[in-house]
Amino acid sequence: MESLANLGDGFVTVLTPINMLWVLIGALLGTAVGVLPGLGSAMAVALLLPVTFSLDPIGAFIMFAGVLFGGLFGDSISGILMNTPGNSTAIAGTIEGHKMATSGRAAQALATSAIGAFIGGIIASILVVFFAPRLAELATLFGPAEYLALAVFAFVAISAVVTESVVRGLGALAIGLAISVVGIDGISGASRFTAGVPELFDGIDIVVITVGLLALGEVFSVAARRGSRDETQLLRSTGRLWLSRRELRLAAPAWLRGTAIGIPFGIIPVGGAEVPTFLAYGTEKRLDARRKSPMFGRGAIQGVAGPEAAGNATAGTAMGALLALGLPTSATAAILLAAFRQYGLQPGPLLFDRAPDLVWALLASFFVGMVVLLILNLPFAPLWAKLLKVPRHYLYAGITVFAMLGVYATSSKILDLALVTVIGLIGFLMRRYGLPVAPMLIAIILGPLAETEFRRALLVSEGDPSILVSSGITVTLYVVLVIAVAGAAFTKIRARRRAARGSAASGDALDAREKENA
Template sequence: MDSLTALLEGFATAAQPVYLLYALFGVFIGTAVGVLPGIGPAMTVALLMPITYSLDATPAMIVFAGIYYGGMYGGSTTSILLNTPGESSSIVTALEGNRMAKLGRGAAALATAAIGSFVAGTVATVLLSFLAPAIVQLAVQLGPVDYVALMVVAFLTVGALLGSSPLRGLASLGLGLFVGMVGVDDSTAQQRFTFDNPALIDGIDVVLVAVGLFAVGEALYVAARLRRGPVQVMAVGKGKHWMSREDWRRSWKPWLRGTAIGFPIGTIPAGGADVSTFLSYAAERKLARGKAREEFGRGAIEGVAGPEAANNAAAAGVLVPLLTLGIPTTATAAMMLTAFQHYQIQPGPLLFANEGPLVWALIASLYIGNLMLLVLNLPLVGLWVRILRIPRPYLYAGILTFAGLGAYAVNLSTADLVVLAVVGVLGFLMRQYGYPVAPLVIASILGPMFEVQLRRSLQLSQNDLTTLVSTPFTVAVYASLLLIFLGTVWLRRRERAIQAAVHRTPEGAAL
């Protein structure tokens, strides 16, 4: 009942007219940017994060949550109408959704994606509301060695599981740890890796790293591969943005199954939405019967409903370890952690106790933002189609300009623009050669925290390394790490098998 009371108080805060306007602004701008091709949720959040810095903590978090969910929603429009997945978790949506659009059923595909996202997001937020406080009760009992174990899990799983090559993921992780060490050593007050540059004494701002990698790096990478000629956007159909009774009958079960698959996978560092969407697609394909089975690979509505629900459920699941343990398991979660830290707020076990009103207002705004997104996505499809027709050179020139202005606004320093450019080129090269950028961002955020907890643990034990596995919790965490790796190997093999099956279908070659 305590959680329910706190949630109701959060609704009382989030339902204030000014906060409703902030939520509406967040979901609108998040969807508008997220709908653009090649721009996923992480890039959307990184690009728009600086605009929240002029606000107080509570409205800023409400806007940020709207941007986060809006960016998740926007990707389905690009995948369905443009056959251009903004990220790997939208590949399945592009396969079935674009086929539906070519058959004149783009409206139904967009509608089932929007409603499925709403259902999954709402159910997953309910689970977040009541699961997070229970985890906090355990987390407040953790000591330094326990946090070292949790961060080791975050480093190894995120570094090894994101991207096509574990070695490249770990290399990206090591680079992120190096970035996090730039500045002044807290223990000795000595400068580290500053190269006698005064601008680096305070370290490299995580905002610059995030915007440089996700906004500048992505923009350069996509711009380098721009195709010539006008972009072909599938027509939606005049005034027809809803589903038939048959579409409803075939969609509601995939929505629920996608939610059940996506949320638990989102709460653990096992590939996040990427894995959950393919597992959802595999489940729907296996359960399909008759006409629905024949349509898979050619425009089955179940292949849009299930994966889109799994995608948004995983997005809410990611918030569980972020809010309760302060551990980001995806790039987008790392962006949210950065936003909290800007306001001197550290997510973790004490977050609900120290910043309870803010956290519950944030969770309540997720419910409100989900409803707003449903209202926006169904009638405003025509507007999103017009945004998709923006000429690509203008689009990415605008992204680079906006990223530069946002980075400069953080500290009002021209040196930050140089750092932004260097990090942006690094992000471009990493994308070009297949190195994932998420481990770099997460390591640059968690690295300093990991160093503090590790030093504290070793100081308390007089440098006895066995103390790192001296509690039942650390033993359980490292055992779970082994299980996560074994389970993820199975999940990845399963995902590759599904992808192979998808590409063997007659229409699968469209991707």
């Protein structure tokens, strides 16, 4: 009851004209920056950080709440409409979301994204209000072996279980792991695969990889099809804002499953919402494969609903971990930690006692900000969808310009412009030869984490490999992974046998007809 009373005081603080104005401005600015390819929600918070220095702390952090969740939705808008997610956390939802857009359901995809983000964020915020200290305790259960098991689970689940071809999935994973080792070795400090170029000592930035692989890869792919029937077809959108009953029946369970997957990852420092969004995507794809007519690959609404809910749920509980422990579990949380310190505040258990007005106003602004974003973005979904009516050569030229500007804005390095072009060509070749993008991205994101934690675990155990399976969490993850791989292999073998029997039966029928005609 004390939490409810404190939250009520927070709402009293937020629901004033000036603070509501900061929420609205933050939501609009966050969405606007998040839509720009290559920037994203983390960059939105970073770019707008100096703007808030003239505000009082409560007003500044209320505005940050609007920027945070507005940026997350902006990431999804650019991903769904232009196949160019503003941040790596929006990649998983982009895979099916862009297919929905190109099949004329852009407005429905955006509405699904907005509602999923609202549901995931609201549920996570409720848990943060009541259970932040208890949820934060889960982070202490994860050591090097647990992080490695989590990374291996993500690698295999995305490469071997979710993709259509295991060989191609593992091939894409290998490419991603090769790119992830470029830079300074985190344990020894030695440089690797940098060719002596100082700009590569920090590795290749994820923004460069994401923009090159998804944005420029798509641009090159479209340019290669110029003049074909597929290229000349205009992208269309029905503009229908609401979801049909069938779409709601498909999306509602995915929203809840995505939220359940995303909530624990907000308090585990694995770098952001990439892992839960891909796990949510993989879960929905495995469930869809059991249907008589699978929808994935043709614009499955569940492929948007699950990852979007997971991403916002992770963002919500990440804020809880930041406030309760002072533990930044994502890039955005790290930027907000810097903002707290700018005002002379240190997040952690004592923050609730030293600055209760600020903490509870910030938590209340999460609820208010998500409601404001839902009200703002649902009516504008058909308007955003009209971007698809822009002629392709203008649309993709604009994507290229904004992508390059976004890459240059993050680092101010000419080398990154060359790298994004090379990675764009790699993305084009992957599309041409059917290699999936998701395993490569998850390898690039989690590869450094997996390597560092593997070596750290062996250092702690003095070379004893049994430490890798020495806890209940690691054993559970590996057992679930083996079961999932075995189940996927069994399903694919059975599907091939059915296809073979079907083709044999059709061949026998054709032979019988030929004999009758003879």
